[in-house]
Amino acid sequence: MKILIDKANCVGNARCAAIAETLYLLDDDGYIAVEEFEVPAGMEQLARRGAKACPERVIQVIEDDQE
Amino acid sequence: MAQANLSPAVPKPDHVPASLVYDFDMFADPGMIENAHNRALEIVKEAPPVFWTPRNDGHWVIAGHNAVFNMSRDTERFSNAMVSYEQIHAMIASMPEGAPKPLIPAPITYDPPHHAVYRGPLQKAFSPKAMTALKDSIRELAVALIEAVKPKGECAFVDAIAEPLPVTIFLRMFGLPVERQREYRDLVKEHFEDTDSDPSHVQARLKKVTDIMHDTIMERKENPTDDLISLLWQSEFNGEKATLWDIQNYCVVLFAAGLDTVVNGMSLGAVHLATNPQLQAELRADPDKIPAAAEEILRRYTFTLPPRFVSADTEFEGVQMKHGEKAVLMLPAADLDPSEFDSPEEFNLAREGKAHIAFGTGPHRCLGSHLARFELNILYEEMMARLPEFRLDPDKPLTYHGGHVWGPDEVYLKWDN
Ligand code: HEM
Numbered sequence: 341m342k343i344l345i346d347k348a349n350c351v352g353n354a355r356c357a358a359i360a361e362t363l364y365l366l367d368d369d370g371y372i373a374v375e376e377f378e379v380p381a382g383m384e385q386l387a388r389r390g391a392k393a394c395p396e397r398v399i400q401v402i403e404d405d406q407e
Numbered sequence: 408m409a410q411a412n413l414s415p416a417v418p419k420p421d422h423v424p425a426s427l428v429y430d431f432d433m434f435a436d437p438g439m440i441e442n443a444h445n446r447a448l449e450i451v452k453e454a455p456p457v458f459w460t461p462r463n464d465g466h467w468v469i470a471g472h473n474a475v476f477n478m479s480r481d482t483e484r485f486s487n488a489m490v491s492y493e494q495i496h497a498m499i500a501s502m503p504e505g506a507p508k509p510l511i512p513a514p515i516t517y518d519p520p521h522h523a524v525y526r527g528p529l530q531k532a533f534s535p536k537a538m539t540a541l542k543d544s545i546r547e548l549a550v551a552l553i554e555a556v557k558p559k560g561e562c563a564f565v566d567a568i569a570e571p572l573p574v575t576i577f578l579r580m581f582g583l584p585v586e587r588q589r590e591y592r593d594l595v596k597e598h599f600e601d602t603d604s605d606p607s608h609v610q611a612r613l614k615k616v617t618d619i620m621h622d623t624i625m626e627r628k629e630n631p632t633d634d635l636i637s638l639l640w641q642s643e644f645n646g647e648k649a650t651l652w653d654i655q656n657y658c659v660v661l662f663a664a665g666l667d668t669v670v671n672g673m674s675l676g677a678v679h680l681a682t683n684p685q686l687q688a689e690l691r692a693d694p695d696k697i698p699a700a701a702e703e704i705l706r707r708y709t710f711t712l713p714p715r716f717v718s719a720d721t722e723f724e725g726v727q728m729k730h731g732e733k734a735v736l737m738l739p740a741a742d743l744d745p746s747e748f749d750s751p752e753e754f755n756l757a758r759e760g761k762a763h764i765a766f767g768t769g770p771h772r773c774l775g776s777h778l779a780r781f782e783l784n785i786l787y788e789e790m791m792a793r794l795p796e797f798r799l800d801p802d803k804p805l806t807y808h809g810g811h812v813w814g815p816d817e818v819y820l821k822w823d824n
Contacts, residue, residue, distance in 0.1 A: 354535050358535075389759060395762035396772075
């Protein structure tokens, strides 16, 4: 599973990191620091929840069967 | 302030279809004053997602969740400034040297690309990491305020807790004298209660805010500390050193945002908890549910209504809007929209997968959201841990204030020790 983030449109709500701090890494200002990452096995549910928590809707979940 | 008078209704302009007219005085609507969020639920049911109200000189109200989301992020067509950056700067350039410049609340009335220049210096100071460092001092103060009223078996919650807690934390952060808290709060109240939008009156009101802070501002220029005023003095804007005018532009926003928001959030939370003893029991039994409860309180009782100004004649969600018209983003209605939240009136701790927008969306997302969330969570934690089941005093009915920031005027709580 992969996460894609429209980083330019992140406005720093940091809700993704509030749910999954180790997956959604923030910069010093509290904005998302990464544009994409592979979700480690076993953390898929946490990654999905973090994505859905984004009020700005800038986090996209790419499930394995979609790749 | 419950008895605000209805503003006169103005005739609708020709481009507004009759089907989009709905009567809502955002400062004085009688239903809102009786119960703010019941009125928001009613508006969600009765009014179109984008409607026009004849009150307060006539303006648009954006009530649908998607419509609010789209307008907030469309900064090209919908400006945060009543007068554009270019116009203001042209005006300032034409003023005689030394004449007092009009205050431009920063960063909230700046649009991209200027917005980032003014928001930038504050980002780190308000980041989740920076706010984590304040947790202990927030908790210490919350505990002291709760313990002070606990033996009495009752309290006027706004006056005893919801006001002193965030206001003290904010004044410390800002570097303003905490002893003068009462004076600052009164001034903010006066500022928000005044609905006169005549530019010269607005300027006079803003100037009062900068006057009260003037000595502290000048003192920090010479003797910087680790507070926000000192940080702003050390910032640069487009390569130029901060001026007194820049600092004043920030102060008027931070002052209002820092002193009048969390107070209302906490008070709305206290009302919900006081009227839902089973929720209190659930949270006392399982404090790990408090963060979810704090989020659901923010959604169910979203309470700010920020304005936008139409930059050029345009069509938005099928509606014709004209240059210069005002559109109020009715966030309380957006977060009660059934097309976004199933059974929106229900308080549901398991409402995962849908994000509320109590702190706004788009680039102006509340700068203080991380601070506010810590304050709300810590307060609820300590109330659940320290107070027995509390309820509203049935002899003192609630009234609400409307306007840009909604909330109960006072919340009288009682409990049996
Ligand atoms: C629960 C409490 C709070 C709520 C619900 C809230 C809500 C909001 C909302 C909806 C906006 C966006 C306005 C717009 O789009 O025009 C905003 C902006 C802002 N808020 Fe808050 N706020 C809260 C607490 C605070 C606190 C504690 C501070 C500061 C100490 C603060 C500082 C600001 C600032 C500076 C802005 C302007 C940001 C910009 O224009 O870039 N807020 N707030």
